Amino acid sequence: xxxxxxxxxxxxxxxxxxxxxxxxxxxxxxxxxxxxxxxxxxxxxxxxxxxxxxxxxxxxxxxxxxxxxxxxxxxxxxxxxxxxxxxxxxxxxxxxxxxxxxxxxxxxxxxxxxx
Amino acid sequence: xxxxxxxxxxxxxxxxxxxxxxxxxxxxxxxxxxxxxxxxxxxxxxxxxxxxxxxxxxxxxxxxxxxxxxxxxxxxxxxxxxxxxxxxxxxxxxxxxxxxxxxxxxxxxxxxxx
Numbered sequence: 193x194x195x196x197x198x199x200x201x202x203x204x205x206x207x208x209x210x211x212x213x214x215x216x217x218x219x220x221x222x223x224x225x226x227x228x229x230x231x232x233x234x235x236x237x238x239x240x241x242x243x244x245x246x247x248x249x250x251x252x253x254x255x256x257x258x259x260x261x262x263x264x265x266x267x268x269x270x271x272x273x274x275x276x277x278x279x280x281x282x283x284x285x286x287x288x289x290x291x292x293x294x295x296x297x298x299x300x301x302x303x304x305x306x307x
Numbered sequence: 308x309x310x311x312x313x314x315x316x317x318x319x320x321x322x323x324x325x326x327x328x329x330x331x332x333x334x335x336x337x338x339x340x341x342x343x344x345x346x347x348x349x350x351x352x353x354x355x356x357x358x359x360x361x362x363x364x365x366x367x368x369x370x371x372x373x374x375x376x377x378x379x380x381x382x383x384x385x386x387x388x389x390x391x392x393x394x395x396x397x398x399x400x401x402x403x404x405x406x407x408x409x410x411x412x413x414x415x416x417x418x419x420x421x
Contacts, residue, residue: 196350234396234411235351248408282350295341296398296409298351 195219196299198283204305207273213302215266215283223289224266225296226258227282235282241266242289273306280304309334309401311412319418324387328415330380330397337399341409342371342382344393351396354382359402387419 196217205211215224223242227235240248241260255277257269266283280301286293310333320326330340339358343351355371357364357380363372370383380397397412 198350232414234414236411237408240408280348284351292338293400295353295356297353298343300350301348303348 196283196285196297198281198299198302200302201300202303202305204307205270205273206307207275209273210269210271212270213268213281213283213304215268215299216264217285217297218264219285219287219297220263221285221287221297222263223286223293224260225284225286226266226268227284229280229282229301239268240289247289270304273304275306278304278306309337309399309410311397311399311410313395313397313412313415315415316413317416317418319420320387321420322387322389324419325383325385326387326417328382328384328395328417330382330412332378332380332399332410332412334401335375335378336402337375338402340371340373340380340397340399342369342380343396343398345396345414346393354395384417387417389419389421392417392419 199214226238229235237250238252239258244260255272259267282301283299284296286296312331314329341356342354345351355364357371357373368385373380394414394416396414398409
């Protein structure tokens, strides 16, 4: 099973709302990633977790708050977002975070619209 | 910082044609390179992973080559089909100490005309 699942598929939220995106994998991978993708652009890395610890934060605004409660789950908590944060949010995992980490497997994404 | 470029940005071919997609990267200190396809509004599907020590990888009608020293990779698609229509992305993973994370290319949008 090489599946990464993400919920919800679509999310519409106001600028004062608090919401969370969820990601799950059962491949035993110890590295998990959040990416943001705008239309017709490549994915941009936001966060990397390695062994449930945050290892990379690509200077992401604090209105995005990641959490890795266990080795299979990754959350992204959203608060006070701006309309320009509307994008496709992709979760990915790999065996390890380093160069020997192998392939990255991506989930289907959550389409986020901020109104 | 690693910069990854894909040329062409868009490509349209008739069904059955063989085609080549190109990926160039500026820093040759890579650990591996991965090719993905992405359908509109969907996640990325991994196609091939090629390690820096390898020259090529094959999967079905797909063949990826890597020339690390010149900073280039190509994805060859044989006998293209309308179902191959998608955006193709390459991503390079830097070596430890050289930005050990994936850097994505700008993508090539492929349309295969029936």
